[in-house]
Amino acid sequence: MNSIRSSLDQFMKNKDWRRRYEELREEVLSYPKIQTFQQEHPEVTEEAMENNMMKLFEYKRERQNCDTCPGLENCPNMMQGYQPELYSDTGQLTVRYHPCRLKQQADEQKRQQSLIQSMHIPKEILEASFDDVEQDHASRLSASNACLKFAFEANPGEDATGLYLHGKFGVGKTYMIGAIANELVARDISSMIVYAPDFFREMKQALSDGTVQEKMDEVKNAEVLMLDDIGAETTSAWIRDDVLGVILQYRLMQKLPTVYTSNYDYDELENHLAYSQKGGIEELKAKRIMERVKHLTVPVFVDGKNRREM
Template identity: 55%
Template sequence: MESIQQTFQKMKNSKSILGHFERLKEDVLSDKWVNEFITANPELPESELDRNISRLFEFRNERKNCSICMSLQSCPNMMKGYQPELYVERQQVQIRYNVCQKKLKADESKRQHSLIKSLFIPKEILAATFDQLDQDNRSRIVAIAKAVEFATTTTPGETGKGLYLHGKFGVGKTYIMGAIANELAERNISTMLVYTPDFFRELKSGIHDGSYNVKLDLVKKVPVLILDDLGAETMSSWVRDDILGVILQHRMLEKLPTLYTSNYDFDELEEHLAYSQKGGIEQLKSKRIMERIRHFAEPVFIEGENRRGM
């Protein structure tokens, strides 16, 4: 695109400057958007328009770019994502740039995604929406309905009730949780998705680098926490009592919803939590953890084929 400065430079080097100017003026004033501006401001004298042909030229070219723009990424304007607007101030023609709809939408999407924090969760999960979920069996229909109800009605701090999605490996439990997180972002509710086995390992390493308390507090206090694949971790008394127990106790007291995915049902998870590598079988401690999970999370079973292999 030729700039107005380049155009006027050519005019200066020409013997027919006036002719070039008149042709440029005619071209600019015939533009439909410039015409709309002139029609809306009939009090502007022609001399003011003449003085601002360069400004009108800039507006015409940038506005033309906007009319054929396909995406924010391909925007050719000087200020990517901004649309020009002509206005009158003190009887003088002025131009300003406003954020275009594509940039507004992109900025809103970025803001919403900033509300979703994740630890060790695949990117495709973070992009999940309810519209994309297959409803190919009754259990999935029920699970999706429960997920939609939670995502559209929960109020962290007022109700601590969550969901416990369980079923075989690969039936889509985590993907449903991703859809919940995105719906909550629409409501400006911050969510953290955590792949539990890796997070527990991360916390263990945090003892040595000094980040343990910071990471633990982050998970304890986030408005909505999703613990993915609970039960896949190697259980120890420390993980169960000093990590999981501490997280769930705080969230219970603050009425912050916690959601879970697991291959285990409640009874199987209780058995898993009872066994630790060094402590043997500790059923009482396992029951304490399960009491917090059972009371504050509704179990929802999902059946079906392994979707990851499809």
């Protein structure tokens, strides 16, 4: 049996293979980006180029894919979204890969999206923008400006002041907090939007599986917390005092701002919180909760057409 070495020698003597190799070699060395590299790095010798012909072939193949980029999802490179570059290291030739522009943009978009968390919030709210807030009513214009100002000035860890957006159904309160979340992304501030009725319902269910503390920690530690439609939930003393009260107290101590939306104004929400499922009235406990809310929010009234009926 012939040795591997002799088999390779025989293979190298094959004229067809040799001719094809020379053609590929010429294609590689005539590739404009490789020629530019040679001109810029005279320390890389012809011998080094010859000894690394397979690396150069790999570089040319992958770089040509980038030259005719079909888009990130259809990238044919060995490492999708990565672009090859030639480097000279003390006269030695090497090929390195780095994320291409499209890959960097996609990674940045994912990073930004990770800054917005949500619980039970529709997708269109997570894509909200102040550019799309209709300015067809003086109240909506004023509210939009207040929300934008908050997004520009919010300072988690230093200032716990948030907003309390209140008004009738369908006037765009939830959409505005989605727009706030996206503006905060530009400042690298994370936020969490929580649909309050579903969250409080989930907390009751968490009693049975022992995840109450875990769920509460996730919400109370958000840099900017947005409680959507607070007051729409069925009130219970436990939810009011041991969930909402604990969350708000923690955020007060940590100076973390909270934004609310509600169909109730301050007084109406206080009345709502005073009633429990069991029919009792606990005005003092409701007042304690509302003192925290009032002290750390700016009330913003939102009015206008009901978007849900259009």
